[in-house]
Amino acid sequence: MKLSAIFAAGLPFAMTAFAAEKSGHAAAELITGVTSYQAGKTVPVGIKLKIDVGWHSYWVNPGVGGMPLSAKWTLPEGWTAGELQAPVPKRFMTGDLPGFGYEGEAIYRVDLTPPAGATGDAELKVALSWLTCSGDACVPGDVELSVKLDAGDGAAAKDAAVLAEADKKIPKAVKESTATVAEKDGQVVMTFTLPGDLDIDGILAFPATPEVVDAGAPIVLKKSEEGWTASAPKNEYADGPAKAYDLVLSGGKLAQPVIVQWIGK
Amino acid sequence: MKQHTFLGAVLGAMICSSTAWAVEPGEAAPAFSVKNVKGEEVTLAAQKGKVVVLEWINYDCPFVKKHYGSGNIPKLQEKYTGKDVVWISVNSSAEGAQGYLAAADLAERSKKEGNKASQIVLDTDGTVGKAYDAKTTPHLFVIDKEGKVAYNGAIDSKNTTDVADIESADSYISLALDAVLEGKSVDKAKTPPYGCGVKYSK
Numbered sequence: 001m002k003l004s005a006i007f008a009a010g011l012p013f014a015m016t017a018f019a020a021e022k023s024g025h026a027a028a029e030l031i032t033g034v035t036s037y038q039a040g041k042t043v044p045v046g047i048k049l050k051i052d053v054g055w056h057s058y059w060v061n062p063g064v065g066g067m068p069l070s071a072k073w074t075l076p077e078g079w080t081a082g083e084l085q086a087p088v089p090k091r092f093m094t095g096d097l098p099g100f101g102y103e104g105e106a107i108y109r110v111d112l113t114p115p116a117g118a119t120g121d122a123e124l125k126v127a128l129s130w131l132t133c134s135g136d137a138c139v140p141g142d143v144e145l146s147v148k149l150d151a152g153d154g155a156a157a158k159d160a161a162v163l164a165e166a167d168k169k170i171p172k173a174v175k176e177s178t179a180t181v182a183e184k185d186g187q188v189v190m191t192f193t194l195p196g197d198l199d200i201d202g203i204l205a206f207p208a209t210p211e212v213v214d215a216g217a218p219i220v221l222k223k224s225e226e227g228w229t230a231s232a233p234k235n236e237y238a239d240g241p242a243k244a245y246d247l248v249l250s251g252g253k254l255a256q257p258v259i260v261q262w263i264g265k
Numbered sequence: 266m267k268q269h270t271f272l273g274a275v276l277g278a279m280i281c282s283s284t285a286w287a288v289e290p291g292e293a294a295p296a297f298s299v300k301n302v303k304g305e306e307v308t309l310a311a312q313k314g315k316v317v318v319l320e321w322i323n324y325d326c327p328f329v330k331k332h333y334g335s336g337n338i339p340k341l342q343e344k345y346t347g348k349d350v351v352w353i354s355v356n357s358s359a360e361g362a363q364g365y366l367a368a369a370d371l372a373e374r375s376k377k378e379g380n381k382a383s384q385i386v387l388d389t390d391g392t393v394g395k396a397y398d399a400k401t402t403p404h405l406f407v408i409d410k411e412g413k414v415a416y417n418g419a420i421d422s423k424n425t426t427d428v429a430d431i432e433s434a435d436s437y438i439s440l441a442l443d444a445v446l447e448g449k450s451v452d453k454a455k456t457p458p459y460g461c462g463v464k465y466s467k
Contacts, residue, residue: 065401065462067424095462097400129427131327137363138461140327140426211457237418237457 020048024141025055025132030124031107033160036152040116042082043149046163047071047108047128055132055139056103059089061208063099063215067131067140069108074125078115085109087169088250088257089206094133098216100206107166122149171208171248171257178227179262181245188213188234190247192260193227200228202252208259209246211235219247230260288397290417290454294408295396299355299386302372307353307384314410316445318345318352318438321394321463322385323364323402324378327426328460332403333378335428338420342381345442354382357394359466364402365389391465401460407441407451416441418456 020027026049033044049069051057058066073081086108089100112124125146132139179192205219213219213232220231230247243264250257288295294317298308309317320338323329332338342352356371358364366374368387375385388394397406397417407416421434441451 062424064457065460067426067459070425095467096465097462129425131426133461135467136464137325138327237455239453 020050021143021145023143024130024139025052025134026050026057026130026141028128028130028141028143028145030126030145030147031157031159031162032124032147032149033157033163034149034154035157036154037114037118037122037149038154039114039118039151041154042111042113043124044160044163045110045112045124045147046159046166047084047110047126047145048162049102049106049108049130051103051105051132055134056092056094056099056101057106057130057132058099058101059206059208060086061100061206061210061215062131063091063101064097065094065138066097066099066101066133069128069130071108071110072127073112074127075112076114076118076122076124078118079122079124080113082111082113085170087166088171088204088248091206094138095135099133100215107162107169109163109166109170119151122151123147124149168256171250171259173259173261177258177260179245179247179260181242181262181264183234183241186234187231188242188245190230190245190260190262191224191226191228192230192247192262194249194258194260198253200252203249203254204251205230206248206250207232207245208248209242209244211237211239212242212245221249288406288414288417290414290451292414294406294412294414295393297393297396299388299393300368301384301386302368302375304368307386309408309412312351312408313412316350316410316415316442317408318350318442319393319397319399319406319408320352320354320382321399321402321404322354322356322380323358323461323464324366324374325364326402326461329402331426331428332420332431333380335431336379337431338403339379339381341436341438346381346383348442348446350442350446351384352382353384353386354380355386355388355393355399357388357391357399358464359391360389362464362466363461364464391463394463394465399458399463401458402463403460404458404463405438407438407445409445415445415451416454418453419458419460422456424459 020029029048031046176195409415423430423434
């Protein structure tokens with residue numbers, strides 16, 4: 001039995017701030033944007049990972065080696081967990097291996113939804129596992145966290161602001177964009193459009209789908225007649241032509257990081 | 266499919282010379298000569314006519330712990346050495362780096378971990394690891410009886426440190442070895458290895 005779970009069970013208030021739980025070289029904490037839930041209405045949740053200085057953890061595409069964070073929810077009957085949304089990563093090297101992930105702090109977002117007609121206390125539990133590496137070693141982290149919410153008016157919690165801030169680093173799929181992917185001369189080239197006429201200056205691109213492009217090579221963005229192109233060498237472990245490719249763009253004049261999505265036919 | 270990958274690799278190597286491409290399935294496996302934990306010389310040339318497995322180890326890496334602690338790798342070693350496969354565990358950790366052990370200590374630790382490989386060898390200067398572009402621990406290669414690389418990649422399909430995932434994962438190494446032993450081509454001949462980076466000298 002983990003400490004936070006004992007606290008959660010024993011505390012008189014439905015919603016409380018919990019201490020982060022440490023494992024390996026990071027500490028994880030569950031935060032919610034509301035003090036109580038309303039039946040059928042989404043509860044915004046954050047998984048805050050605080051990583052020790054000198055260590056890093058990994059994005060959904062970890063690069064070469066490494067391991068993405070996994071979150072397995074145990075929820076009351078009828079509740080559903082949305083997709084785990086990871087913030088924009090940075091690039092780093094672990095020894096000779098290029099990777100994507102986080103140093104310092106990362107807040108993942110997930111939306112949990114109670115069923116229509118849900119009543120009473122709801123215990124929201126998650127089993128997390130992640131990997132932290134330094135240049136010298138890799139150490140996994142495993143914790144179970146839980147938070148209890150009562151049914152109520154769904155008023156904003158003080159962490160709502162933290163989650164709103166965290167949301168600014170979560171890339172959102174751009175529905176208006178069009179994308180095509182072609183492979184030529186060992187390069188994977190995505191041609192895409194974005195709403196508005198943004199310039200490319202300062203925008204960084206990250207491959208969210210593993211094994212499409214080489215993790216160690218920068219993705220080169222260029223203006224083209226059809227919109228933009230994002231080119232990078234093909235990943236050496238790609239199993240044939242790419243079948244899907246999510247490209248994350250962040251920084252520059254983008255108000256919010258975005259995901260340009262392509263699925264092959 | 267395989268041809269396409271190969272073509273991509275050649276073009277990629279031509280265009281992006283900074284990218285180190287690993288030995289590709291179908292290519293001749295790089296020759297090597299290293300010392301085992303008893304100080305005896307182990308060469309690839311001496312294994313001619315046999316199927317060979319190269320397995321990169323670092324007992325302090327959580328992914329290696331997953332596959333030794335669960336007994337998964339020792340079971341595979343026992344099963345396939347029983348079918349006349351030469352299984353060579355390679356330690357490429359540099360002196361002072363995580364996982365480095367001097368010969369006698371590596372022998373003792375390997376025994377404790379239940380390692381049942383045919384050979385446990387020291388590659389402290391990383392020569393063999395770099396020739397194969399071994400990236401992670403574990404990282405596995407299968408070399409066929411003709412001395413060609415038949416498999417390069419992960420032990421299985423689940424990139425986690427959780428022992429519970431072993432059973433439900435596709436055991437890429439078993440699939441590759443079974444195919445090679447039956448004289449068939451390996452369906453998934455190259456997969457992304459997962460684990461800790463090999464602790465080469467900096």
